[in-house]
Amino acid sequence: MIVKLLSGDQPRSAILTAILLVILICLAGAPFIFDGVRPLDTAARICIFILLVASYDLLLGYGGIVSFAHTMFFGLGAYGVALASIHMGRGFDALLVGSISGALAAVVLALLIGLFSLRVRAIFFAMITLAVASAVAVLVSQFSAITGGEDGLTYKIPRVLTSANRMGEFMGTKISGKILNYYLVFTATLILFLLLLRIVNSPFGRVLQAIRENDFRAEAIGYRVVWYRTAATCLSAATAALAGSLFAIWLRYVGPDTTLSFEIMLDILLMVVIGGMGTMYGAVIGATLFILAQTYLQNLMGSASEATSALPLIPDLLDPDRWLMWLGILFILSVYFFPTGIVGRLRESRRA
Amino acid sequence: MTETLLQTDALTVRFGGHVAVDAVSCSFKAGELTAIVGPNGAGKTTYFNLISGQIPASAGNVTLLGKDITRLGVAERCRRGLGRAFQLTNLFPNLSVLENLRLVIQSRAEKGFQLFSMADSHVELTNAAMEILERVRLASQKEQLVSELSHGDQRKLEVALLIGLDPKVYMFDEPTAGMSVDEAPVILDLIAEIKADTSRTVLLVEHKLDVIRSLADRIIVLHNGALAADGPPAEVMASAVVQEAYMGKELDHV
Numbered sequence: 066m067i068v069k070l071l072s073g074d075q076p077r078s079a080i081l082t083a084i085l086l087v088i089l090i091c092l093a094g095a096p097f098i099f100d101g102v103r104p105l106d107t108a109a110r111i112c113i114f115i116l117l118v119a120s121y122d123l124l125l126g127y128g129g130i131v132s133f134a135h136t137m138f139f140g141l142g143a144y145g146v147a148l149a150s151i152h153m154g155r156g157f158d159a160l161l162v163g164s165i166s167g168a169l170a171a172v173v174l175a176l177l178i179g180l181f182s183l184r185v186r187a188i189f190f191a192m193i194t195l196a197v198a199s200a201v202a203v204l205v206s207q208f209s210a211i212t213g214g215e216d217g218l219t220y221k222i223p224r225v226l227t228s229a230n231r232m233g234e235f236m237g238t239k240i241s242g243k244i245l246n247y248y249l250v251f252t253a254t255l256i257l258f259l260l261l262l263r264i265v266n267s268p269f270g271r272v273l274q275a276i277r278e279n280d281f282r283a284e285a286i287g288y289r290v291v292w293y294r295t296a297a298t299c300l301s302a303a304t305a306a307l308a309g310s311l312f313a314i315w316l317r318y319v320g321p322d323t324t325l326s327f328e329i330m331l332d333i334l335l336m337v338v339i340g341g342m343g344t345m346y347g348a349v350i351g352a353t354l355f356i357l358a359q360t361y362l363q364n365l366m367g368s369a370s371e372a373t374s375a376l377p378l379i380p381d382l383l384d385p386d387r388w389l390m391w392l393g394i395l396f397i398l399s400v401y402f403f404p405t406g407i408v409g410r411l412r413e414s415r416r417a
Numbered sequence: 418m419t420e421t422l423l424q425t426d427a428l429t430v431r432f433g434g435h436v437a438v439d440a441v442s443c444s445f446k447a448g449e450l451t452a453i454v455g456p457n458g459a460g461k462t463t464y465f466n467l468i469s470g471q472i473p474a475s476a477g478n479v480t481l482l483g484k485d486i487t488r489l490g491v492a493e494r495c496r497r498g499l500g501r502a503f504q505l506t507n508l509f510p511n512l513s514v515l516e517n518l519r520l521v522i523q524s525r526a527e528k529g530f531q532l533f534s535m536a537d538s539h540v541e542l543t544n545a546a547m548e549i550l551e552r553v554r555l556a557s558q559k560e561q562l563v564s565e566l567s568h569g570d571q572r573k574l575e576v577a578l579l580i581g582l583d584p585k586v587y588m589f590d591e592p593t594a595g596m597s598v599d600e601a602p603v604i605l606d607l608i609a610e611i612k613a614d615t616s617r618t619v620l621l622v623e624h625k626l627d628v629i630r631s632l633a634d635r636i637i638v639l640h641n642g643a644l645a646a647d648g649p650p651a652e653v654m655a656s657a658v659v660q661e662a663y664m665g666k667e668l669d670h671v
Contacts, residue, residue, distance in 0.1 A: 073537050260533075268523050268531040268539065271512075275520050278509035285469065285507075286582060287495035287524040296530070 070259055072266040076346055078411040085346060088353050092251060096244045097236055103360075109247055111356045112254040113312045118336045119261050119348035120304035126343030127265050128297040129277030130187060134194035135333055137201050138175065138302040140324040142167035142309025144205070147218045147319040155221035164310035168303045175302035179295035202325045217320020222246075226314070250311050257304060262345050264300065273297055274343075332359075339399050341406020350407050358395070363388045419446045422618045423499075423586045428467055428477035437463045439642040440477065445586065448615035450608075452629045452650075453622045455639035461622045462504060464639065465590055468620075469501045470494045482585060495524075500584030504591050504622070506571045510564040514555055514574060517563055518546040521581035546581065553577040554603060569600040576607055587611055587619045593628065608632060 068075065076082040091098060095108035117139055124130045145167025146160055153159040174197075182193040205212045212218065224230055226249065230242030238244075264270055272293050276283045284290050313319050323329075332355065340351025363385040370383040381387075403410040424444040430437050438460045445451055453461050466472040468479055470491040478487045486494050495501075509517050522542045523529060537543070550556040553573045563571065576592055589608065593601040605628060612619050612632065623629055629636065629650065636653040638646040646653045 069535075072535050263535070264532050266535055266537075267533060268528045268536050271516065271520060271523070271536045272529045274512060275509050278511055279507065281471075282503075282507045282509065283520075284491045285471075285495060285501060285503075286521050286578065287492050288529055289490070289492045293529070300532075 072259075072263040074262055074266045074345070076408075078408075078414070081346065081408060081411040085349060088349055095251075096247055097238050105243070105247055107356060107360045109250050109315045110360075111353050112250050113308050113315065114333075114336065114352035114356055115349050116254045116257055116308040116311070117305055118333055118340070118352045119258055119345055120301045120308065121333050122337050122340075122342060122345055122348050123261055123265060123273075123304070124297055124301040125337055126341075126345075126347070127270060127273045127277065128294060128301075130183075130294055130298065131191040132194045132298070132301075133191060133327075133330055134178065134198040135301075135305050136325050136327070136330045137194075137198040138171040138305035139309040139312070139329070140201070140205070140319075140321075141171045141174070142306030142311075143313040143319040143324040144212065144218075144309075145170065145306070146310045146313035147220055148211075150220040150222060151218065155223055157223050160222065160310070160314060163313075164307060167310055168306040171302040171306035172299045175299045176295060179298040180291070183294045183298070184291050198325075198327075198330070202321060202327075205325060206321050213320070215321060217318055217323070219318050222314055222317055227317075246315060250315055253307070253311055257307060258345075258349075261304060265345060269293070269296070277343075335396055337406075339396065339403075339406060341403075341408030341410070344406065344408040344412075347406045347408040354407075358392055362391065366391070419448055419615075421446050422482060423468070423620075424480040425464075425468065426478045426480070428464070428479060429475050430463060430467055430472060431475045437642050438467060438639075441639070441642075441644050442477075443637060443644065443647065445618045445620060447618055448612075449634050450612045450619040450621060450632055451635045451637060452633035453620060453637050453639060454624070454629065455645070459639040460642040461639055462590060463642075465501065465588055465620070465622065469499055469588060495582065495584070498585035499588070500579045500582040500586065501588040502575045502579045502590060502592060504594060506568070506575055508563045508571060508574060508578070511562055513560050513562055514566065515543070515546055515550065515559040517574060518549060518577055518581050519543060521578045522546050525582060549577050549580050552580070553607065569596050572596055572600075573603060576604055580607070580611070585617055587617060589619065590622045591624065592621070593623075593625070605632065 076085055092108055092112060095105055099105065099108070117135070121135050124132055142164060146163035149159040149163030149166070153162065178190070178193055178197060182190045206215050208214070224242065226242045226246040228241045228243040230245070232240040234240065265273070272283065272288050276288070276290050276293055280290050309324055312324065316323065336351035336355045337347065338351070339354060340347030340349065366383050366388055367385040370380045370385065373379045373383060399407070405413065421444045426442050427440040428438060428442070429440050441464060453464065455461050463472065467474050470489060474487055478485055480486065481494065481497055481499055484497070486497065509520070519542055522545045523539070526542060528539065528542070547556060547559070550559055553576060555570060555573055555577065558566065558570065563574065566574065572592065572595070579587060592604050592608065596604065608619065608621070609632060611617060621632065633650050635648065636646070636650050637644060638653060646656055
């Protein structure tokens with residue numbers, strides 16, 4: 066059963082299994098294990114980014130395709146939900162219509178970009194995605210009448226999913242709609258992640274790996290490489306859009322900074338690389354580590370800075386404003402010591 | 418009357434002013450093994466590239482099983498029955514031996530676009546792949562990554578991939594290049610087995626005369642991109658043009 070759920074692709078390392086289980090348990094029980102609003106928000110972000118990064122891994126790690134438009138697809142899903150909720154009024158139908166049309170728009174755009182540029186060379190695709198993503202980001206901030214511009218959009222989601230919906234108490238925790246909302250995010254992430262895991266272990270996934278390894282030979286044994294690459298791009302785009310929809314449902318706000326910015330694109334790249342490309346589980350570990358660091362590193366540094374205030378220089382280095390520098394150092398170290406990512410490293414140590 | 422499986426009509430390619438393959442017309446019949454010989458730079462591999470579609474032709478046609486395939490892509494030609502092994506080993510290095518072969522069988526079975534089934538659940542593909550690995554004596558290395566294989570074993574796998582495709586037209590480009598004396602016979606035996614199937618045709622680019630003598634039914638000679646001779650081995654090897662253009666020098670070595 067578990068083997069089937071994981072599509073025969075087990076973690077293949079005891080430590081990795083343990084880490085994944087801890088993450089799964091923490092995310093599954095987040096509302097009950099941790100107190101307060103912030104941890105729950107962090108947990109939801111982790112879920113959404115796991116999905117987003119996993120969908121990127123399908124493209125980069127399995128297909129060997131570099132895309133810079135992943136946040137664009139993420140944004141399409143998010144804006145889909147936002148626009149549908151504004152124009153159709155709050156309701157589950159709006160969420161559904163928004164998510165589906167966001168995902169469809171992502172697929173159509175991915176298909177166009179893919180057929181247009183994947184014929185030529187992988188590097189050309191990377192440049193086209195960069196251009197299209199920048200253009201979309203500019204359009205979104207310019208067409209403020211529709212998109213809210215730089216301010217973004219706020220809207221209402223069904224009352225059932227908000228903290229106004231109180232449903233009593235369970236195990237000492239007040240159950241509100243916010244928790245329901247969290248479980249919507251968590252469940253959707255879990256299902257879509259397992260689906261992605263299935264796709265990379267399907268016959269289609271094997272062809273993608275073959276193309277990554279040697280596209281010339283893949284073509285010579287009868288696979289039309291362009292179609293496979295395009296299909297992978299579409300699948301990845303659709304999943305990213307769904308992750309965006311979940312984000313929009315969770316935040317009740319969309320804006321260029323939270324969904325479309327190039328910074329998020331870089332974050333995704335970092336998460337994939339830190340976790341380990343072409344492993345899927347790398348997405349789980351990369352996203353979890355990164356979001357935790359993003360959320361708590363500043364606090365941690367703040368207290369460390371205070372604790373060392375008597376010493377020279379060190380408190381300055383540990384100032385919370387320097388957190389990005391430390392994240393950068395962590396990234397360089399992790400790439401240097403684990404070139405195959407954390408998951409790759411854990412699997413290697415088992416082999417040796 | 419044996420069937421013509423592959424035919425090239427005035428097939429030509431120019432790179433700038435240089436004519437690499439010059440109006441080569443030739444047909445290849447079922448049950449026949451044709452050796453293609455010629456000095457380095459004569460256009461043998463380029464001729465292969467034109468037939469299998471890696472390079473578009475400047476002029477002329479390629480006909481496979483009676484259909485014009487000159488404008489088709491590499492994958493499409495493969496799906497119609499044209500299989501090619503490469504001169505420089507050209508495999509999927511970070512996948513296992515079994516997976517390399519399974520991919521070929523999967524391509525033939527048209528299962529590449531199955532998204533939601535587990536690849537490992539297609540037992541029939543794995544079994545077919547294992548059968549061929551037994552034939553080329555690689556079964557014991559099935560879990561190894563291709564990048565870890567010896568050169569000789571990689572050459573064997575290269576041939577195995579072609580057998581897995583089960584094409585109508587087999588194209589081998591120096592299949593035993595760089596192989597040791599005791600490894601090469603395995604490959605040659607496999608080619609002899611393929612040749613024994615009278616519904617297939619085999620094209621073989623080869624330098625080694627002993628290989629040509631033992632396998633070829635026919636030799637065509639390319640010289641400066643043009644067809645210089647075409648006929649049964651004994652006749653071609655004796656002809657003056659070949660002696661002069663190619664064989665003369667080579668024969669001294671043998």
